[in-house]
Amino acid sequence: MPTPMPAPSDPWDVQPPNLDLDADTPADPGAHVVPMAFTPTRERPVRLRARPLRDGIRVPDHQHAWAQVAYTPRGVIQIAVADAAWIVPPSRAIWIPPNVMHSLQVNEPSYLRTLYVHPDVVPTGLDHCRVVEVSALLRELIAAIDVPEAALDAPREQLLGALILDELRRASPLPLAVPLPRDKRLLTLCNAMLADPARTWTLDQWARYAGASPRTIGRLFRQELGMSFVQWRQQVVLAQAIPMASKGYPLARIARELGYRSQSAFSAMFKRTFGRTPSEFFATAPDAPSVRADSPINE
Structure with a gap:
Protein backbone atom coordinates (compact mmCIF):
# COMPACT_ATOMS: atom_id res chain seq x y z
CA MET A 1 0.00 0.00 0.00
CA PRO A 2 1.59 3.32 -1.04
CA THR A 3 2.27 5.96 1.57
CA PRO A 4 -0.75 8.29 1.79
CA MET A 5 -0.22 11.71 0.33
CA PRO A 6 -1.56 14.86 1.93
CA ALA A 7 -4.39 16.55 0.14
CA PRO A 8 -2.64 18.65 -2.52
CA SER A 9 -3.21 22.31 -3.01
CA ASP A 10 -4.24 23.21 -6.53
CA PRO A 11 -0.98 23.65 -8.50
CA TRP A 12 -2.82 25.82 -11.01
CA ASP A 13 -3.90 28.12 -8.22
CA VAL A 14 -4.40 31.60 -9.57
CA GLN A 15 -6.51 32.92 -6.74
CA PRO A 16 -5.35 36.41 -6.40
CA PRO A 17 -5.27 38.59 -4.25
CA ASN A 18 -3.36 41.69 -4.73
CA LEU A 19 -2.07 42.39 -8.18
CA ASP A 20 -3.73 42.46 -11.57
CA LEU A 21 -2.02 42.89 -14.88
CA ASP A 22 -5.00 44.79 -16.31
CA ALA A 23 -5.30 47.21 -13.42
CA ASP A 24 -3.71 50.63 -13.40
CA THR A 25 -2.50 50.18 -9.84
CA PRO A 26 -2.25 47.12 -7.57
CA ALA A 27 -5.15 48.42 -5.51
CA ASP A 28 -7.34 49.38 -8.46
CA PRO A 29 -10.95 48.34 -7.63
CA GLY A 30 -11.63 47.86 -11.35
CA ALA A 31 -9.41 44.81 -11.42
CA HIS A 32 -8.81 43.09 -14.78
CA VAL A 33 -10.73 45.82 -16.63
CA VAL A 34 -8.85 46.71 -19.79
CA PRO A 35 -8.28 50.48 -20.03
CA PRO A 175 0.33 20.06 -27.36
CA LEU A 176 0.68 22.01 -24.12
CA ALA A 177 -2.83 21.81 -22.69
CA VAL A 178 -3.31 19.88 -19.47
CA PRO A 179 -7.02 19.00 -19.43
CA LEU A 180 -8.73 18.83 -16.05
CA PRO A 181 -11.69 16.56 -15.22
CA ARG A 182 -14.96 17.23 -13.43
CA ASP A 183 -15.23 13.88 -11.65
CA LYS A 184 -14.10 14.48 -8.07
CA ARG A 185 -12.16 11.23 -7.77
CA LEU A 186 -10.24 11.85 -10.97
CA LEU A 187 -9.69 15.52 -10.11
CA THR A 188 -8.19 14.48 -6.76
CA LEU A 189 -5.81 12.16 -8.59
CA CYS A 190 -4.91 14.78 -11.24
CA ASN A 191 -4.22 17.49 -8.68
CA ALA A 192 -1.97 15.12 -6.76
CA MET A 193 -0.02 14.25 -9.91
CA LEU A 194 0.33 17.92 -10.79
CA ALA A 195 1.63 18.65 -7.30
CA ASP A 196 4.22 15.86 -7.52
CA PRO A 197 4.93 14.95 -11.18
CA ALA A 198 8.06 12.99 -10.26
CA ARG A 199 6.10 10.42 -8.24
CA THR A 200 6.30 7.25 -10.33
CA TRP A 201 3.22 5.44 -9.06
CA THR A 202 1.47 2.96 -11.31
CA LEU A 203 -2.15 3.38 -12.33
CA ASP A 204 -3.11 0.81 -9.67
CA GLN A 205 -1.42 2.88 -6.95
CA TRP A 206 -3.00 6.13 -8.12
CA ALA A 207 -6.40 4.45 -8.31
CA ARG A 208 -6.13 3.28 -4.69
CA TYR A 209 -5.16 6.82 -3.68
CA ALA A 210 -8.27 8.18 -5.43
CA GLY A 211 -10.53 5.53 -3.91
CA ALA A 212 -11.52 3.84 -7.17
CA SER A 213 -10.58 0.78 -9.17
CA PRO A 214 -7.92 0.99 -11.89
CA ARG A 215 -10.57 0.11 -14.48
CA THR A 216 -12.77 3.00 -13.30
CA ILE A 217 -9.88 5.48 -13.33
CA GLY A 218 -8.78 4.34 -16.80
CA ARG A 219 -12.34 4.72 -18.08
CA LEU A 220 -12.67 8.20 -16.55
CA PHE A 221 -9.43 9.35 -18.21
CA ARG A 222 -10.77 8.30 -21.59
CA GLN A 223 -14.31 9.61 -21.04
CA GLU A 224 -13.52 12.96 -19.38
CA LEU A 225 -10.11 13.82 -20.80
CA GLY A 226 -10.01 11.95 -24.10
CA MET A 227 -6.65 10.34 -23.39
CA SER A 228 -5.05 7.54 -21.41
CA PHE A 229 -3.45 7.84 -17.99
CA VAL A 230 0.02 7.60 -19.59
CA GLN A 231 -0.77 10.30 -22.17
CA TRP A 232 -2.12 12.68 -19.52
CA ARG A 233 0.93 12.20 -17.30
CA GLN A 234 3.17 13.05 -20.26
CA GLN A 235 1.26 16.32 -20.73
CA VAL A 236 1.88 17.13 -17.07
CA VAL A 237 5.59 16.45 -17.42
CA LEU A 238 5.85 18.70 -20.48
CA ALA A 239 3.97 21.51 -18.75
CA GLN A 240 6.13 21.26 -15.64
CA ALA A 241 9.33 21.23 -17.72
CA ILE A 242 8.60 24.62 -19.31
CA PRO A 243 9.20 26.95 -16.36
CA MET A 244 12.21 24.89 -15.24
CA ALA A 245 13.84 25.09 -18.67
CA SER A 246 13.00 28.78 -18.98
CA LYS A 247 14.89 29.44 -15.74
CA GLY A 248 17.95 27.74 -17.15
CA TYR A 249 17.88 24.52 -15.14
CA PRO A 250 20.21 21.86 -16.59
CA LEU A 251 18.37 19.24 -18.60
CA ALA A 252 19.65 16.47 -16.35
CA ARG A 253 18.07 18.19 -13.32
CA ILE A 254 14.75 18.68 -15.15
CA ALA A 255 14.66 15.01 -16.14
CA ARG A 256 15.49 13.90 -12.59
CA GLU A 257 12.93 16.16 -10.90
CA LEU A 258 10.22 14.99 -13.31
CA GLY A 259 10.82 11.31 -12.61
CA TYR A 260 12.92 10.29 -15.62
CA ARG A 261 15.82 7.92 -15.06
CA SER A 262 18.04 9.68 -17.59
CA GLN A 263 18.37 12.91 -19.51
CA SER A 264 18.30 11.02 -22.80
CA ALA A 265 14.95 9.37 -21.98
CA PHE A 266 13.39 12.75 -21.21
CA SER A 267 14.88 14.33 -24.35
CA ALA A 268 13.57 11.49 -26.52
CA MET A 269 10.03 11.93 -25.14
CA PHE A 270 10.27 15.69 -25.67
CA LYS A 271 11.45 15.34 -29.26
CA ARG A 272 8.71 12.82 -30.09
CA THR A 273 6.14 15.38 -28.93
CA PHE A 274 7.54 18.61 -30.39
CA GLY A 275 9.84 17.41 -33.17
CA ARG A 276 12.72 19.33 -31.55
CA THR A 277 15.12 18.79 -28.71
CA PRO A 278 14.53 20.77 -25.49
CA SER A 279 17.51 23.04 -26.24
CA GLU A 280 16.11 23.85 -29.69
CA PHE A 281 12.61 24.42 -28.35
CA PHE A 282 13.73 26.81 -25.62
CA ALA A 283 16.27 28.77 -27.68
CA THR A 284 15.94 32.50 -26.90
CA ALA A 285 13.99 34.42 -29.51
CA PRO A 286 15.83 37.30 -31.19
CA ASP A 287 13.30 39.91 -30.07
CA ALA A 288 13.25 38.98 -26.38
CA PRO A 289 13.63 42.23 -24.40
CA SER A 290 15.48 42.33 -21.12
CA VAL A 291 13.15 42.31 -18.11
CA ARG A 292 14.25 43.07 -14.59
CA ALA A 293 12.62 41.45 -11.57
CA ASP A 294 11.65 44.85 -10.22
CA SER A 295 9.96 46.05 -13.41
CA PRO A 296 6.70 47.94 -12.81
CA ILE A 297 3.33 46.51 -13.71
CA ASN A 298 2.50 49.23 -16.21
CA GLU A 299 4.66 51.31 -18.52
Missing part, protein backbone atom coordinates in the same frame (compact mmCIF):
# COMPACT_ATOMS: atom_id res chain seq x y z
CA MET A 36 -10.46 52.14 -22.67
CA ALA A 37 -7.39 53.09 -24.71
CA PHE A 38 -6.85 49.39 -25.53
CA THR A 39 -10.45 48.25 -26.03
CA PRO A 40 -10.95 46.93 -29.61
CA THR A 41 -13.71 48.49 -31.73
CA ARG A 42 -15.08 47.86 -35.22
CA GLU A 43 -12.95 50.74 -36.46
CA ARG A 44 -9.85 49.51 -34.61
CA PRO A 45 -10.46 45.74 -34.24
CA VAL A 46 -6.97 44.64 -33.14
CA ARG A 47 -5.32 46.60 -30.31
CA LEU A 48 -2.04 45.85 -28.58
CA ARG A 49 -0.89 46.49 -25.04
CA ALA A 50 2.69 45.74 -23.97
CA ARG A 51 4.33 46.00 -20.56
CA PRO A 52 6.83 44.27 -18.28
CA LEU A 53 5.40 42.23 -15.40
CA ARG A 54 6.89 41.10 -12.13
CA ASP A 55 6.76 37.44 -11.22
CA GLY A 56 4.06 36.29 -8.82
CA ILE A 57 1.31 38.45 -10.31
CA ARG A 58 -2.01 36.61 -10.25
CA VAL A 59 -5.22 37.58 -12.01
CA PRO A 60 -8.50 35.94 -10.93
CA ASP A 61 -11.16 34.43 -13.15
CA HIS A 62 -12.47 37.02 -15.59
CA GLN A 63 -13.64 37.27 -19.18
CA HIS A 64 -13.78 39.77 -22.03
CA ALA A 65 -16.29 40.33 -24.84
CA TRP A 66 -13.33 40.16 -27.25
CA ALA A 67 -10.65 37.58 -28.00
CA GLN A 68 -7.19 37.87 -26.53
CA VAL A 69 -3.69 36.81 -27.55
CA ALA A 70 -1.03 36.72 -24.84
CA TYR A 71 2.55 36.58 -26.12
CA THR A 72 5.75 36.66 -24.08
CA PRO A 73 9.06 37.14 -25.92
CA ARG A 74 10.63 36.46 -22.52
CA GLY A 75 9.13 34.91 -19.41
CA VAL A 76 6.52 32.27 -18.63
CA ILE A 77 2.80 32.80 -18.03
CA GLN A 78 0.16 30.36 -16.87
CA ILE A 79 -3.45 30.43 -18.13
CA ALA A 80 -6.30 28.34 -16.70
CA VAL A 81 -9.91 27.88 -17.81
CA ALA A 82 -12.63 25.69 -16.35
CA ASP A 83 -11.42 22.41 -17.86
CA ALA A 84 -7.77 22.91 -18.80
CA ALA A 85 -4.58 24.78 -18.05
CA TRP A 86 -1.57 25.91 -20.07
CA ILE A 87 1.93 27.04 -19.19
CA VAL A 88 3.02 29.25 -22.08
CA PRO A 89 6.75 29.18 -22.93
CA PRO A 90 8.71 32.20 -24.12
CA SER A 91 8.09 33.18 -27.75
CA ARG A 92 4.84 31.23 -27.95
CA ALA A 93 1.37 32.73 -27.76
CA ILE A 94 -1.96 31.62 -26.32
CA TRP A 95 -5.23 32.40 -28.07
CA ILE A 96 -8.29 32.93 -25.84
CA PRO A 97 -11.67 33.27 -27.64
CA PRO A 98 -14.26 35.87 -26.60
CA ASN A 99 -16.28 35.32 -23.41
CA VAL A 100 -14.06 32.52 -22.08
CA MET A 101 -13.58 32.71 -18.32
CA HIS A 102 -9.85 32.50 -17.59
CA SER A 103 -7.24 33.32 -14.99
CA LEU A 104 -3.57 34.16 -15.31
CA GLN A 105 -0.39 33.84 -13.31
CA VAL A 106 3.05 35.26 -14.12
CA ASN A 107 5.65 32.66 -13.14
CA GLU A 108 8.76 34.77 -13.67
CA PRO A 109 9.63 38.32 -14.76
CA SER A 110 8.05 38.67 -18.18
CA TYR A 111 7.44 41.08 -21.00
CA LEU A 112 3.82 40.59 -22.01
CA ARG A 113 2.35 41.68 -25.32
CA THR A 114 -1.44 41.32 -25.29
CA LEU A 115 -3.56 41.64 -28.41
CA TYR A 116 -7.26 42.39 -27.95
CA VAL A 117 -9.37 41.26 -30.93
CA HIS A 118 -12.92 42.45 -31.68
CA PRO A 119 -15.31 39.47 -32.05
CA ASP A 120 -16.35 40.61 -35.54
CA VAL A 121 -12.91 39.78 -36.95
CA VAL A 122 -12.13 36.52 -35.10
CA PRO A 123 -10.99 34.00 -37.76
CA THR A 124 -13.06 30.90 -38.39
CA GLY A 125 -11.80 27.89 -36.46
CA LEU A 126 -10.31 29.79 -33.53
CA ASP A 127 -13.11 28.86 -31.15
CA HIS A 128 -10.98 27.15 -28.50
CA CYS A 129 -7.97 28.16 -26.43
CA ARG A 130 -4.68 27.05 -27.92
CA VAL A 131 -0.96 27.69 -27.59
CA VAL A 132 0.68 28.33 -30.95
CA GLU A 133 4.11 28.83 -32.43
CA VAL A 134 5.00 32.46 -33.13
CA SER A 135 6.47 32.48 -36.63
CA ALA A 136 9.16 34.95 -37.66
CA LEU A 137 6.53 36.88 -39.63
CA LEU A 138 4.05 36.94 -36.75
CA ARG A 139 6.80 38.10 -34.40
CA GLU A 140 7.66 41.01 -36.70
CA LEU A 141 4.00 41.94 -37.23
CA ILE A 142 3.43 42.12 -33.49
CA ALA A 143 6.58 44.22 -33.10
CA ALA A 144 5.36 46.53 -35.88
CA ILE A 145 2.07 47.19 -34.09
CA ASP A 146 3.87 47.67 -30.76
CA VAL A 147 4.76 51.33 -31.36
CA PRO A 148 3.65 54.63 -29.80
CA GLU A 149 0.08 55.68 -30.64
CA ALA A 150 1.28 58.68 -32.66
CA ALA A 151 3.33 56.43 -34.94
CA LEU A 152 0.46 54.09 -35.86
CA ASP A 153 -2.52 55.41 -37.81
CA ALA A 154 -5.77 53.45 -37.94
CA PRO A 155 -5.42 52.17 -41.56
CA ARG A 156 -1.95 50.73 -40.88
CA GLU A 157 -3.15 49.22 -37.60
CA GLN A 158 -6.01 47.52 -39.47
CA LEU A 159 -3.66 46.10 -42.11
CA LEU A 160 -1.20 44.81 -39.54
CA GLY A 161 -4.06 43.42 -37.45
CA ALA A 162 -5.51 41.51 -40.43
CA LEU A 163 -2.12 39.96 -41.18
CA ILE A 164 -1.63 39.04 -37.51
CA LEU A 165 -4.99 37.24 -37.45
CA ASP A 166 -4.16 35.38 -40.68
CA GLU A 167 -0.86 34.20 -39.20
CA LEU A 168 -2.61 33.11 -36.00
CA ARG A 169 -5.13 31.14 -38.05
CA ARG A 170 -2.28 29.35 -39.83
CA ALA A 171 -0.09 28.87 -36.74
CA SER A 172 0.66 25.34 -35.58
CA PRO A 173 -0.93 24.52 -32.20
CA LEU A 174 1.36 23.02 -29.56
Whole structure:
Protein backbone atom coordinates (compact mmCIF):
# COMPACT_ATOMS: atom_id res chain seq x y z
CA MET A 1 0.00 0.00 0.00
CA PRO A 2 1.59 3.32 -1.04
CA THR A 3 2.27 5.96 1.57
CA PRO A 4 -0.75 8.29 1.79
CA MET A 5 -0.22 11.71 0.33
CA PRO A 6 -1.56 14.86 1.93
CA ALA A 7 -4.39 16.55 0.14
CA PRO A 8 -2.64 18.65 -2.52
CA SER A 9 -3.21 22.31 -3.01
CA ASP A 10 -4.24 23.21 -6.53
CA PRO A 11 -0.98 23.65 -8.50
CA TRP A 12 -2.82 25.82 -11.01
CA ASP A 13 -3.90 28.12 -8.22
CA VAL A 14 -4.40 31.60 -9.57
CA GLN A 15 -6.51 32.92 -6.74
CA PRO A 16 -5.35 36.41 -6.40
CA PRO A 17 -5.27 38.59 -4.25
CA ASN A 18 -3.36 41.69 -4.73
CA LEU A 19 -2.07 42.39 -8.18
CA ASP A 20 -3.73 42.46 -11.57
CA LEU A 21 -2.02 42.89 -14.88
CA ASP A 22 -5.00 44.79 -16.31
CA ALA A 23 -5.30 47.21 -13.42
CA ASP A 24 -3.71 50.63 -13.40
CA THR A 25 -2.50 50.18 -9.84
CA PRO A 26 -2.25 47.12 -7.57
CA ALA A 27 -5.15 48.42 -5.51
CA ASP A 28 -7.34 49.38 -8.46
CA PRO A 29 -10.95 48.34 -7.63
CA GLY A 30 -11.63 47.86 -11.35
CA ALA A 31 -9.41 44.81 -11.42
CA HIS A 32 -8.81 43.09 -14.78
CA VAL A 33 -10.73 45.82 -16.63
CA VAL A 34 -8.85 46.71 -19.79
CA PRO A 35 -8.28 50.48 -20.03
CA MET A 36 -10.46 52.14 -22.67
CA ALA A 37 -7.39 53.09 -24.71
CA PHE A 38 -6.85 49.39 -25.53
CA THR A 39 -10.45 48.25 -26.03
CA PRO A 40 -10.95 46.93 -29.61
CA THR A 41 -13.71 48.49 -31.73
CA ARG A 42 -15.08 47.86 -35.22
CA GLU A 43 -12.95 50.74 -36.46
CA ARG A 44 -9.85 49.51 -34.61
CA PRO A 45 -10.46 45.74 -34.24
CA VAL A 46 -6.97 44.64 -33.14
CA ARG A 47 -5.32 46.60 -30.31
CA LEU A 48 -2.04 45.85 -28.58
CA ARG A 49 -0.89 46.49 -25.04
CA ALA A 50 2.69 45.74 -23.97
CA ARG A 51 4.33 46.00 -20.56
CA PRO A 52 6.83 44.27 -18.28
CA LEU A 53 5.40 42.23 -15.40
CA ARG A 54 6.89 41.10 -12.13
CA ASP A 55 6.76 37.44 -11.22
CA GLY A 56 4.06 36.29 -8.82
CA ILE A 57 1.31 38.45 -10.31
CA ARG A 58 -2.01 36.61 -10.25
CA VAL A 59 -5.22 37.58 -12.01
CA PRO A 60 -8.50 35.94 -10.93
CA ASP A 61 -11.16 34.43 -13.15
CA HIS A 62 -12.47 37.02 -15.59
CA GLN A 63 -13.64 37.27 -19.18
CA HIS A 64 -13.78 39.77 -22.03
CA ALA A 65 -16.29 40.33 -24.84
CA TRP A 66 -13.33 40.16 -27.25
CA ALA A 67 -10.65 37.58 -28.00
CA GLN A 68 -7.19 37.87 -26.53
CA VAL A 69 -3.69 36.81 -27.55
CA ALA A 70 -1.03 36.72 -24.84
CA TYR A 71 2.55 36.58 -26.12
CA THR A 72 5.75 36.66 -24.08
CA PRO A 73 9.06 37.14 -25.92
CA ARG A 74 10.63 36.46 -22.52
CA GLY A 75 9.13 34.91 -19.41
CA VAL A 76 6.52 32.27 -18.63
CA ILE A 77 2.80 32.80 -18.03
CA GLN A 78 0.16 30.36 -16.87
CA ILE A 79 -3.45 30.43 -18.13
CA ALA A 80 -6.30 28.34 -16.70
CA VAL A 81 -9.91 27.88 -17.81
CA ALA A 82 -12.63 25.69 -16.35
CA ASP A 83 -11.42 22.41 -17.86
CA ALA A 84 -7.77 22.91 -18.80
CA ALA A 85 -4.58 24.78 -18.05
CA TRP A 86 -1.57 25.91 -20.07
CA ILE A 87 1.93 27.04 -19.19
CA VAL A 88 3.02 29.25 -22.08
CA PRO A 89 6.75 29.18 -22.93
CA PRO A 90 8.71 32.20 -24.12
CA SER A 91 8.09 33.18 -27.75
CA ARG A 92 4.84 31.23 -27.95
CA ALA A 93 1.37 32.73 -27.76
CA ILE A 94 -1.96 31.62 -26.32
CA TRP A 95 -5.23 32.40 -28.07
CA ILE A 96 -8.29 32.93 -25.84
CA PRO A 97 -11.67 33.27 -27.64
CA PRO A 98 -14.26 35.87 -26.60
CA ASN A 99 -16.28 35.32 -23.41
CA VAL A 100 -14.06 32.52 -22.08
CA MET A 101 -13.58 32.71 -18.32
CA HIS A 102 -9.85 32.50 -17.59
CA SER A 103 -7.24 33.32 -14.99
CA LEU A 104 -3.57 34.16 -15.31
CA GLN A 105 -0.39 33.84 -13.31
CA VAL A 106 3.05 35.26 -14.12
CA ASN A 107 5.65 32.66 -13.14
CA GLU A 108 8.76 34.77 -13.67
CA PRO A 109 9.63 38.32 -14.76
CA SER A 110 8.05 38.67 -18.18
CA TYR A 111 7.44 41.08 -21.00
CA LEU A 112 3.82 40.59 -22.01
CA ARG A 113 2.35 41.68 -25.32
CA THR A 114 -1.44 41.32 -25.29
CA LEU A 115 -3.56 41.64 -28.41
CA TYR A 116 -7.26 42.39 -27.95
CA VAL A 117 -9.37 41.26 -30.93
CA HIS A 118 -12.92 42.45 -31.68
CA PRO A 119 -15.31 39.47 -32.05
CA ASP A 120 -16.35 40.61 -35.54
CA VAL A 121 -12.91 39.78 -36.95
CA VAL A 122 -12.13 36.52 -35.10
CA PRO A 123 -10.99 34.00 -37.76
CA THR A 124 -13.06 30.90 -38.39
CA GLY A 125 -11.80 27.89 -36.46
CA LEU A 126 -10.31 29.79 -33.53
CA ASP A 127 -13.11 28.86 -31.15
CA HIS A 128 -10.98 27.15 -28.50
CA CYS A 129 -7.97 28.16 -26.43
CA ARG A 130 -4.68 27.05 -27.92
CA VAL A 131 -0.96 27.69 -27.59
CA VAL A 132 0.68 28.33 -30.95
CA GLU A 133 4.11 28.83 -32.43
CA VAL A 134 5.00 32.46 -33.13
CA SER A 135 6.47 32.48 -36.63
CA ALA A 136 9.16 34.95 -37.66
CA LEU A 137 6.53 36.88 -39.63
CA LEU A 138 4.05 36.94 -36.75
CA ARG A 139 6.80 38.10 -34.40
CA GLU A 140 7.66 41.01 -36.70
CA LEU A 141 4.00 41.94 -37.23
CA ILE A 142 3.43 42.12 -33.49
CA ALA A 143 6.58 44.22 -33.10
CA ALA A 144 5.36 46.53 -35.88
CA ILE A 145 2.07 47.19 -34.09
CA ASP A 146 3.87 47.67 -30.76
CA VAL A 147 4.76 51.33 -31.36
CA PRO A 148 3.65 54.63 -29.80
CA GLU A 149 0.08 55.68 -30.64
CA ALA A 150 1.28 58.68 -32.66
CA ALA A 151 3.33 56.43 -34.94
CA LEU A 152 0.46 54.09 -35.86
CA ASP A 153 -2.52 55.41 -37.81
CA ALA A 154 -5.77 53.45 -37.94
CA PRO A 155 -5.42 52.17 -41.56
CA ARG A 156 -1.95 50.73 -40.88
CA GLU A 157 -3.15 49.22 -37.60
CA GLN A 158 -6.01 47.52 -39.47
CA LEU A 159 -3.66 46.10 -42.11
CA LEU A 160 -1.20 44.81 -39.54
CA GLY A 161 -4.06 43.42 -37.45
CA ALA A 162 -5.51 41.51 -40.43
CA LEU A 163 -2.12 39.96 -41.18
CA ILE A 164 -1.63 39.04 -37.51
CA LEU A 165 -4.99 37.24 -37.45
CA ASP A 166 -4.16 35.38 -40.68
CA GLU A 167 -0.86 34.20 -39.20
CA LEU A 168 -2.61 33.11 -36.00
CA ARG A 169 -5.13 31.14 -38.05
CA ARG A 170 -2.28 29.35 -39.83
CA ALA A 171 -0.09 28.87 -36.74
CA SER A 172 0.66 25.34 -35.58
CA PRO A 173 -0.93 24.52 -32.20
CA LEU A 174 1.36 23.02 -29.56
CA PRO A 175 0.33 20.06 -27.36
CA LEU A 176 0.68 22.01 -24.12
CA ALA A 177 -2.83 21.81 -22.69
CA VAL A 178 -3.31 19.88 -19.47
CA PRO A 179 -7.02 19.00 -19.43
CA LEU A 180 -8.73 18.83 -16.05
CA PRO A 181 -11.69 16.56 -15.22
CA ARG A 182 -14.96 17.23 -13.43
CA ASP A 183 -15.23 13.88 -11.65
CA LYS A 184 -14.10 14.48 -8.07
CA ARG A 185 -12.16 11.23 -7.77
CA LEU A 186 -10.24 11.85 -10.97
CA LEU A 187 -9.69 15.52 -10.11
CA THR A 188 -8.19 14.48 -6.76
CA LEU A 189 -5.81 12.16 -8.59
CA CYS A 190 -4.91 14.78 -11.24
CA ASN A 191 -4.22 17.49 -8.68
CA ALA A 192 -1.97 15.12 -6.76
CA MET A 193 -0.02 14.25 -9.91
CA LEU A 194 0.33 17.92 -10.79
CA ALA A 195 1.63 18.65 -7.30
CA ASP A 196 4.22 15.86 -7.52
CA PRO A 197 4.93 14.95 -11.18
CA ALA A 198 8.06 12.99 -10.26
CA ARG A 199 6.10 10.42 -8.24
CA THR A 200 6.30 7.25 -10.33
CA TRP A 201 3.22 5.44 -9.06
CA THR A 202 1.47 2.96 -11.31
CA LEU A 203 -2.15 3.38 -12.33
CA ASP A 204 -3.11 0.81 -9.67
CA GLN A 205 -1.42 2.88 -6.95
CA TRP A 206 -3.00 6.13 -8.12
CA ALA A 207 -6.40 4.45 -8.31
CA ARG A 208 -6.13 3.28 -4.69
CA TYR A 209 -5.16 6.82 -3.68
CA ALA A 210 -8.27 8.18 -5.43
CA GLY A 211 -10.53 5.53 -3.91
CA ALA A 212 -11.52 3.84 -7.17
CA SER A 213 -10.58 0.78 -9.17
CA PRO A 214 -7.92 0.99 -11.89
CA ARG A 215 -10.57 0.11 -14.48
CA THR A 216 -12.77 3.00 -13.30
CA ILE A 217 -9.88 5.48 -13.33
CA GLY A 218 -8.78 4.34 -16.80
CA ARG A 219 -12.34 4.72 -18.08
CA LEU A 220 -12.67 8.20 -16.55
CA PHE A 221 -9.43 9.35 -18.21
CA ARG A 222 -10.77 8.30 -21.59
CA GLN A 223 -14.31 9.61 -21.04
CA GLU A 224 -13.52 12.96 -19.38
CA LEU A 225 -10.11 13.82 -20.80
CA GLY A 226 -10.01 11.95 -24.10
CA MET A 227 -6.65 10.34 -23.39
CA SER A 228 -5.05 7.54 -21.41
CA PHE A 229 -3.45 7.84 -17.99
CA VAL A 230 0.02 7.60 -19.59
CA GLN A 231 -0.77 10.30 -22.17
CA TRP A 232 -2.12 12.68 -19.52
CA ARG A 233 0.93 12.20 -17.30
CA GLN A 234 3.17 13.05 -20.26
CA GLN A 235 1.26 16.32 -20.73
CA VAL A 236 1.88 17.13 -17.07
CA VAL A 237 5.59 16.45 -17.42
CA LEU A 238 5.85 18.70 -20.48
CA ALA A 239 3.97 21.51 -18.75
CA GLN A 240 6.13 21.26 -15.64
CA ALA A 241 9.33 21.23 -17.72
CA ILE A 242 8.60 24.62 -19.31
CA PRO A 243 9.20 26.95 -16.36
CA MET A 244 12.21 24.89 -15.24
CA ALA A 245 13.84 25.09 -18.67
CA SER A 246 13.00 28.78 -18.98
CA LYS A 247 14.89 29.44 -15.74
CA GLY A 248 17.95 27.74 -17.15
CA TYR A 249 17.88 24.52 -15.14
CA PRO A 250 20.21 21.86 -16.59
CA LEU A 251 18.37 19.24 -18.60
CA ALA A 252 19.65 16.47 -16.35
CA ARG A 253 18.07 18.19 -13.32
CA ILE A 254 14.75 18.68 -15.15
CA ALA A 255 14.66 15.01 -16.14
CA ARG A 256 15.49 13.90 -12.59
CA GLU A 257 12.93 16.16 -10.90
CA LEU A 258 10.22 14.99 -13.31
CA GLY A 259 10.82 11.31 -12.61
CA TYR A 260 12.92 10.29 -15.62
CA ARG A 261 15.82 7.92 -15.06
CA SER A 262 18.04 9.68 -17.59
CA GLN A 263 18.37 12.91 -19.51
CA SER A 264 18.30 11.02 -22.80
CA ALA A 265 14.95 9.37 -21.98
CA PHE A 266 13.39 12.75 -21.21
CA SER A 267 14.88 14.33 -24.35
CA ALA A 268 13.57 11.49 -26.52
CA MET A 269 10.03 11.93 -25.14
CA PHE A 270 10.27 15.69 -25.67
CA LYS A 271 11.45 15.34 -29.26
CA ARG A 272 8.71 12.82 -30.09
CA THR A 273 6.14 15.38 -28.93
CA PHE A 274 7.54 18.61 -30.39
CA GLY A 275 9.84 17.41 -33.17
CA ARG A 276 12.72 19.33 -31.55
CA THR A 277 15.12 18.79 -28.71
CA PRO A 278 14.53 20.77 -25.49
CA SER A 279 17.51 23.04 -26.24
CA GLU A 280 16.11 23.85 -29.69
CA PHE A 281 12.61 24.42 -28.35
CA PHE A 282 13.73 26.81 -25.62
CA ALA A 283 16.27 28.77 -27.68
CA THR A 284 15.94 32.50 -26.90
CA ALA A 285 13.99 34.42 -29.51
CA PRO A 286 15.83 37.30 -31.19
CA ASP A 287 13.30 39.91 -30.07
CA ALA A 288 13.25 38.98 -26.38
CA PRO A 289 13.63 42.23 -24.40
CA SER A 290 15.48 42.33 -21.12
CA VAL A 291 13.15 42.31 -18.11
CA ARG A 292 14.25 43.07 -14.59
CA ALA A 293 12.62 41.45 -11.57
CA ASP A 294 11.65 44.85 -10.22
CA SER A 295 9.96 46.05 -13.41
CA PRO A 296 6.70 47.94 -12.81
CA ILE A 297 3.33 46.51 -13.71
CA ASN A 298 2.50 49.23 -16.21
CA GLU A 299 4.66 51.31 -18.52
